[in-house]
Amino acid sequence: MSRVLTSHGDLDALSEPMRAFPSRVSADPETVERGLAQLVLTLIELLRQLMERQALRRMDEGSLSDDEVERLGLTFMKLADRMDELKEHFELRDEDLNLNLGPLGDLL
């Protein structure tokens, strides 16, 4: 059903695997670990994004010292690396780390 109106640049950079349907925590004993990891990582990703936005906002306002910017940057860099490792371990993609909240839309 894809209807491309226009495109530019390296389209491989935009490729995303098809989203599994439905997205939910499975109660199957063999996959429950992955399902729980998905839920926990979704919450960590939410906190990471909130903290990242807060840090960017404070940096923008000039309320962070150079040392604080460096420390926060390193923290987010390491957190992003660790998240990538965990996503790879549990075979999760960026778009798996989300929750639909019904009328409130998506969590992330």
Added chain:
Amino acid sequence: MIHLYAFAHGLRSLPAERGVGGELLDREDLGGVDAVVGELHEAVAADAESAVAHGRVVEALVPCADAVLPVRFGRPFASREALREAAAPQLAGIRERLLRVRGCVEVAVRFAEDGREPLRRDDGASYLRELARRNAAAEAIHAALEERAVAGRLEHTGRLFRAAYLVRRPEVEAFARHVDRVAETHGDAALVCTGPWAPYSFAEERA
């Protein structure tokens, strides 16, 4: 059982497209708003095939009505009465959203501001500043595109930015040309623009 596909206003006809269970489509008048439904004899599997069939019905509805509010694939209602009861408290909001998307379709734009380049990781400060620069560039692209749309939404998914725009039907091609112009001013961005789609991103109430 009643499977709900969408709410519609100014529904001129029902498309010939078959529903998730191969059923013919039908309409349920909720009072100025039509619910487009299918009557099923048994529940259909919640799998990709059913989701695609649901999506095809919604897309087929777009040219048949002045306004279409897609409904997510979900559990069926026990009866038409159960559907009416569930929809009744939400009708005011549904009418309002139908009015907002009237005569419009959704155009999706997905972009990565710096293609596949990873963020600079020399040190913490440059990482954070690079992150801020990328976000600002994405916001700039979004703001430029939103100028020519009725409404727009931007969401981040890791290194990708996904945006949706509500565009008046006759202006879709002009909007695509505007996307071309904006993309050319951001030479490093990888970008793909698709549509027209049913206005999924504008169908639900958001804060």
